[in-house]
Amino acid sequence: xxxxxxxxxxxxxxxxxxxxxxxxxxxxxxxxxxxxxxxxxxxxxxxxxxxxxxxxxxxxxxxxxxxxxxxxxxxxxxxxxxxxxxxxxxxxxxxxxxxxxxxxxxxxxxxxxxxxxxxxxxxxxxxxxxxxxxxxxxxxxxxxxxxxxxxxxxxxxxxxxxxxxxxxxxxxxxxxxxxxxxxxxxxxxxxxxxxxxxxxxxxxxxxxxxxxxxxxxxxxxxxxxxxxxxxxxxxxxxxxxxxxxxxxxxxxxxxxxxxxxxxxxxxxxxxxxxxxxxxxxxxxxxxxxxxxxxxxxxxxxxxxxxxxxxxxxxxxxxxxxxxxxxxxxxxxxxxxxxxxxxxxxxxxxxxxxxxxxxxxxxxxxxxxxxxxxxxxxxxxxxxxxxxxxxxxxxxxxxxxxxxxxxxxxxxxxxxxxxxxxxxxxxxxxxxxxxxxxxxxxxxxxxxxxxxxxxxxxxxxxxxxxxxxxxxxxxxxxxxxxxxxxxxxxxxxxxxxxxxxxxxxxxxxxxxxxxxxxxxxxxxxxxxxxxxxxxxxxxxxxxxxxxxxxxxxxxxxxxxxxxxxxxxxxxxxxxxxxxxxxxxxxxxxxxxxxxxxxxxxxxxxxxxxxxxxxxxxxxxxxxxxxxxxxxxxxxxxxxxxxx
Numbered sequence: 001x002x003x004x005x006x007x008x009x010x011x012x013x014x015x016x017x018x019x020x021x022x023x024x025x026x027x028x029x030x031x032x033x034x035x036x037x038x039x040x041x042x043x044x045x046x047x048x049x050x051x052x053x054x055x056x057x058x059x060x061x062x063x064x065x066x067x068x069x070x071x072x073x074x075x076x077x078x079x080x081x082x083x084x085x086x087x088x089x090x091x092x093x094x095x096x097x098x099x100x101x102x103x104x105x106x107x108x109x110x111x112x113x114x115x116x117x118x119x120x121x122x123x124x125x126x127x128x129x130x131x132x133x134x135x136x137x138x139x140x141x142x143x144x145x146x147x148x149x150x151x152x153x154x155x156x157x158x159x160x161x162x163x164x165x166x167x168x169x170x171x172x173x174x175x176x177x178x179x180x181x182x183x184x185x186x187x188x189x190x191x192x193x194x195x196x197x198x199x200x201x202x203x204x205x206x207x208x209x210x211x212x213x214x215x216x217x218x219x220x221x222x223x224x225x226x227x228x229x230x231x232x233x234x235x236x237x238x239x240x241x242x243x244x245x246x247x248x249x250x251x252x253x254x255x256x257x258x259x260x261x262x263x264x265x266x267x268x269x270x271x272x273x274x275x276x277x278x279x280x281x282x283x284x285x286x287x288x289x290x291x292x293x294x295x296x297x298x299x300x301x302x303x304x305x306x307x308x309x310x311x312x313x314x315x316x317x318x319x320x321x322x323x324x325x326x327x328x329x330x331x332x333x334x335x336x337x338x339x340x341x342x343x344x345x346x347x348x349x350x351x352x353x354x355x356x357x358x359x360x361x362x363x364x365x366x367x368x369x370x371x372x373x374x375x376x377x378x379x380x381x382x383x384x385x386x387x388x389x390x391x392x393x394x395x396x397x398x399x400x401x402x403x404x405x406x407x408x409x410x411x412x413x414x415x416x417x418x419x420x421x422x423x424x425x426x427x428x429x430x431x432x433x434x435x436x437x438x439x440x441x442x443x444x445x446x447x448x449x450x451x452x453x454x455x456x457x458x459x460x461x462x463x464x465x466x467x468x469x470x471x472x473x474x475x476x477x478x479x480x481x482x483x484x485x486x487x488x489x490x491x492x493x494x495x496x497x498x499x500x501x502x503x504x505x506x507x508x509x510x511x512x513x514x515x516x517x518x519x520x521x522x523x524x525x526x527x528x529x530x531x532x533x534x535x536x537x538x539x540x541x542x543x544x545x546x547x548x549x550x551x552x553x554x555x556x557x558x559x560x561x562x563x564x565x566x567x568x569x570x571x572x573x574x575x576x577x578x579x580x581x582x583x584x585x586x587x588x589x590x591x592x593x594x595x596x597x598x599x600x601x602x603x604x605x606x607x608x609x610x611x612x613x614x615x616x617x618x619x620x621x622x623x624x625x626x627x628x629x630x631x632x633x634x635x636x637x638x639x640x641x642x
Contacts, residue, residue, distance in 0.1 A: 001057050004245035005174050006082060006206045007115075008064040010107055011089035012097035016120035016157055018045065020089060021065045023157040024167070025049045046204070046247055048235045053171045060235055061170070062206065062247035063087070066103075082189055082206035082313065084177050084245060086115035087170070088147060092134045092154070093124045096141045102363055105290045108146050109366020110352045114177045115147045116169045122154035123161065144292065180245030183421035185348070186210030188248055188271040189313035193257045193264075200230075200253035203265055205314065209348075209419065210273075212242045212250070220255065221270045221346035222279035225263060227252040268315035270346045277417050279344035280373045284336065284382075285353070286390035287321070287367040291332030301328040302364055309360055310339055312353040318342040321355070324383060329365065336386050337367070338375070347372055350393065350419035368393065372417050381405045395424040396431055403438060407450035408488050411443050441494035457484060458495050462502075462511065470517040471558040474508040516562045518555075525551035529559065533575040538582055538607040543571045568614035582607075582615060583624065587634065590625070595633040 009017040025047040045065035052058050064083060086107050090100055117138060125131040135152050142148050151169045155162035188205040196202055214232050233249040234242045242248040250271060256264040304327055310319040324336040347369055354366040370389045375382050385405035389398055402409055415425050429445060432438040439451045461483045465475045481492055496502050496509055503510045518526055529552055533540055547553040559565035566579045582605055589604045590596060602612045616632060619625040626635035
């Protein structure tokens with residue numbers, strides 16, 4: 001079984017990080033001529049290490065070697081955004097130095113919980129007792145940090161002393177690390193871009209969140225540039241599939257490696273799937289500052305409105321920070337914060353970040369992304385939502401927090417802009433449904449309390465409408481929608497469907513069994529309409545003659561809604577009692593005589609073609625009669641006709 005992990009070195013300048021990586025991997029992570037000339041790491045370096053555990057598991061490890069110089073911490077931050085564990089390097093002759101502390105704090109900000117400490121240059125220790133004192137001092141410095149219990153392994157890279165023990169310690173450490181998550185949301189944070197003759201543009205990065213496949217269509221975010229993976233390399237091998245926890249080289253011929261060109265891929269870009277997220281101009285997060293003392297000049301409190309460098313993945317974005325529930329951020333504190341960016345960023349909820357001062361001289365803090373994009377308008381509910389998410393990083397809590405804020409949410413796309421997989425999201429939804437606090441209505445998920453409130457609200461709106469219109473048994477859908485003013489209009493259909501006595505038909509909501517009442521002001525007009533229809537039977541006056549003014553028209557509408565009058569055609573209405581007699585007479589006539597023409601039926605009923613033809617067409621639609629050329633016949637037994 002092969003396990004894939006990415007680890008990064010960390011530590012002060014000239015403490016032997018690159019020498020240690022070279023001794024472990026037999027490859028030189030320093031690739032720039034200036035690095036070799038100056039003898040220090042300037043930019044990120046990369047190497048591969050393969051280790052095997054006693055139980056047979058194989059570890060494919062990508063090592064990111066970061067610079068330690070104080071002026072190059074900005075490059076160090078780019079290297080630790082996608083790692084699984086750390087190799088903290090402390091030299092026995094210098095011990096704990098400013099960048100040792102700053103690097104350790106950065107590791108905590110990006111969520112690193114596992115690591116090994118290499119005490120380098122142990123051959124310079126004066127004695128075994130001195131070496132033990134060095135180990136003790138390092139242990140004290142680690143106290144209170146995520147690496148407080150990390151193994152400390154003395155090594156001397158040039159002499160190969162302790163390298164075997166260090167490898168064993170790395171195996172023990174990585175055996176405790178959870179496998180890199182495959183959430184189906186791959187992100188390759190680009191840290192290098194170059195061109196190979198005959199191949200084209202190649203990007204490298206640490207792959208997190210999911211798999212990449214050769215040939216699949218991808219986007220370079222945040223600019224949304226479409227590319228495809230012509231070839232993939234991982235740990236110096238060409239592969240069809242690259243897995244999370246791997247160092248990956250990706251050949252994307254569509255884009256240039258020249259940063260001056262408009263369609264170039266750049267360090268800081270993220271290569272991902274087309275349907276995963278979108279660039280945003282702001283996001284909300286929980287922002288924390290370490291309570292560990294810095295070596296050197298103490299950090300001042302971070303003020304609301306400060307302009308900072310927001311470091312996420314390999315990106316370095318200018319941003320302004322707005323503190324949402326505090327005036328400043330001091331050591332050991334955490335606050336809710338909103339970041340507004342000077343150019344769009346691509347990030348997912350649940351990812352971590354680091355912020356540094358504008359001059360890139362000091363690390364100011366780090367945090368966890370809680371919400372990407374524009375916040376909703378209800379400030380209080382949104383702050384509670386952020387506080388809930390900040391307390392616990394798990395899918396169930398994050399779905400529940402979203403429901404508590406929005407009350408109803410669409411299931412398609414739920415937490416799409418987060419680090420969670422579709423399977424995790426579905427499990428969280430099922431757990432909420434099984435708990436009874438949530439109901440599903442079509443493609444919407446609502447809290448049970450909100451669903452009950454909305455149903456009561458719909459009933460109240462309907463009762464108010466019917467009280468104002470006692471002569472109607474339906475309410476226009478548009479009127480209900482306007483009264484309810486739902487944030488999610490698609491809820492209305494589900495609300496109506498949840499009541500067995502409500503039916504949505506032709507943009508009207510009907511309430512079955514409702515008894516209509518004739519308004520007093522229409523009673524005289526209604527009497528005129530009723531008398532005219534009763535007097536004329538199957539030879540009624542035209543509709544315009546029957547209802548020549550608004551009062552009689554309203555009265556006629558009441559009779560149509562109540563079923564007392566039936567509309568055969570736009571200009572033909574008859575009393576429902578006369579209609580029933582006509583239907584019975586037609587059924588009896590056809591049952592007795594067989595198929596007949598319209599003229600024969602008209603003579604039987606003693607009516608006009610103006611009335612008979614729409615009457616027969618209605619019976620055809622209802623399946624009572626069936627037309628055969630000029631003839632009509634019964635299409636079902638007489639006892640079923642109505």
